[in-house]
Amino acid sequence: MAAVAAMGLALFVLPLAGIVQRADWAHLVDHLRTPEALEAIRLTLVASLSATALSLVLGIPLAWVLARSRFRGLALVRGLVLLPMVLPPVVGGVALLSAFSLRSPLGGWLHDTFGVQLTFNPAGVVLAETFVAMPFLVITVEAALRNLDPRYEEVAAGLGASRFTVFRRVTLPLVGPSVLAGAVLAWARAMGEFGATITFAGNIAGRTRTLPLAVYLQLETDQDAAIALSLVLLGISLAVLVALRGRWLERS
Amino acid sequence: MKTARSMVALVLLALVALVATGCGSDAGSGDGGAEAGATTTAAAAGGRGEALEGEITVSAAASLTEAYTQIGADFETAHPGTTVTFTFDSSGTLSQQILDGAPVDAFASADEANMAKLTDQDLVDGEPQVFARNQLVIVTKPGNPAGIEGLADLPGAGVVALCAASAPCGRFAAQVLEGAGVALDESSVTRGQNAKATLTAVAEGDAAAGIVYVTDARAAGDAVAAVAIPEERNAVATYPIGVLAGSGHLDVARAFAEYVLGDEAQAVLKEHGFLPPS
Structure with a gap:
């Protein structure tokens, strides 16, 4: 058992060790101080955090409906919500284009009415990242809601609380840790998003070129810079995931 | 609560895997078939007539x-x-x-x-x-709504799709633009991973124009309109x-x-x- 577990762990650790060993540590900071790298890091953080916020706003109600509703076609709705997890991200990007490009009815209307163009725009990066990342939040929060003891909510409702008050004061606090976990999962997935972003939002320096896109471009011209950027991505993600795990252990 | 947490932990583990492999699998999507070559054994002899x-x-x-x-x-x-x-x-x-x-x-x-x-x-x-x-050509939306007649019309036309600077089509496009004395602001240039991705930014996406190979423009058919680059300005790949x-x-x-x-x-x-x- 332990041997197999070690093999499983090795599958994750070996590639990471490989990239750490390949890095040009002496010039790491120089690679990250270029205007392009700083721009990509800033854009990645802003876009992934915005995508997480959007996922929270849209995803929690969605998870609640999936966990609590009973209607024909619920399984289909859940399938649709989780589809981006298995869809090749590039296909997701093409799907987003067909809905929001200037030539699509909705995208054209948004542009003509509000002057909004999502493609080649940081907002498009946020949309692409939300599309790909939100299912991670929904699936996590839905699982927590399903495992919730309904008596707490019943008691609150019996004491006269409105449905919204019950949700806000009882349900949400009870599933709080899962909301946090789901948000972090969604955020980490958004940080690493590549296919949907490059297809839908494009690859424009300073506007839509996030870290994964910059890494991909740099790999062919300057591997050391690409690896330095990858390490930033890995470092931030690992730090947050480790911190989160620590929180869980303390609580249980 | 317990099950919820272990389930979340499972999803989290799966995600660590995703993060670790995500960049690589997206970026290296080209080499999926690369291992296939080594699996079959060669014909016993490579002599003539065999x-x-x-x-x-x-x-x-x-x-x-x-x-x-x-x-x-x-x-x-x-x-x-x-x-x-x-x-x-x-x-x-x-x-x-x-x-x-x-x-x-x-x-x-x-x-x-x-x-x-x-x-x-x-x-x-x-x-x-x-x-x-192969040679390069300018591609635009079908019907060329922006009225692009040549390289000089590209600045200010909107977002222009070019290949990544490391891809041959990106280097050739840079040569051609420089030869024509046309400078494009990088903030209005989207970079495709390769010639096909660059074409897609115009054919499917919202790029106003792009520079791709003549052959790509032809393969795209009606999805784009082609605007020729004069022979003396063009690059030959x-x-x-x-x-x-x-x-x-x-x-x-x-x-x-x-x-x-x-x-x-x-x-x-x-x-x-x-x-x-x-």
Whole structure:
């Protein structure tokens, strides 16, 4: 058992060790101080955090409906919500284009009415990242809601609380840790998003070129810079995931 | 609560895996078929008159997608018992994959520079042979609504799609723009990973125009309109094919490289808009 577990762990650790060993540590900071790298890091953080916020706003109600509703076609709705997890991200990007490009009815209307163009725009990066990342939040929060003891909510409702008050004061606090976990999962997935972003939002320096896109471009011209950027991505993600795990252990 | 937490923990573990592999699998999507070449054993003897047998993997520039797919099928028909699997991507990506040890039997590049990276490392069997040439063209939305008539109209036309600077089509586009004295602000340039992705930004996406190969514009049909770049301003891309010395099926790989230079394959290349090798 332990041997197999070690093999499983090795599958994750070996590639990471490989990239750490390949890095040009002496010039790491120089690679990250270029205007392009700083721009990509800033854009990645802003876009992934915005995508997480959007996922929270849209995803929690969605998870609640999936966990609590009973209607024909619920399984289909859940399938649709989780589809981006298995869809090749590039296909997701093409799907987003067909809905929001200037030539699509909705995208054209948004542009003509509000002057909004999502493609080649940081907002498009946020949309692409939300599309790909939100299912991670929904699936996590839905699982927590399903495992919730309904008596707490019943008691609150019996004491006269409105449905919204019950949700806000009882349900949400009870599933709080899962909301946090789901948000972090969604955020980490958004940080690493590549296919949907490059297809839908494009690859424009300073506007839509996030870290994964910059890494991909740099790999062919300057591997050391690409690896330095990858390490930033890995470092931030690992730090947050480790911190989160620590929180869980303390609580249980 | 317990189950919820363990479930979340499971999802979290799965995510760590995703984060760790995500970049690599997206970025390296070109080498999926690369392992296939090593799996079958070569024909016992490669002598004259013996039927060719085996499976080869050919890494080819993205601009060759349509022509090579057809040539590969023709080759398999001409040599039953052989299978040709293609990996299409930017020549820059492909040469890097081969330098990193991807098991590839032959490499068809859209420029000589990426082939030279391999010959410099003595990875190529014999001399690479030029089998086609290509030129660049401006593509716009169907009907050319922005009224783009030439390179000089590109600044201010909106977002322009160019290949990544490391891809041959990106380097050629830079040459052509510089030759015409046209400077594009990088904040209005979206960079495609290869020629096909660059075309897609115009055909499917919202890029106003792009610079791609003549052959890509032709393959796209009605999805884009083509605006010619004057002959004297245009760049000529030369396409060499090289057999990799480490191939497990040198006989099949050599036969394929030879076939690409033959009349039948040359006719297919011409049909797709490529210029003859010289």
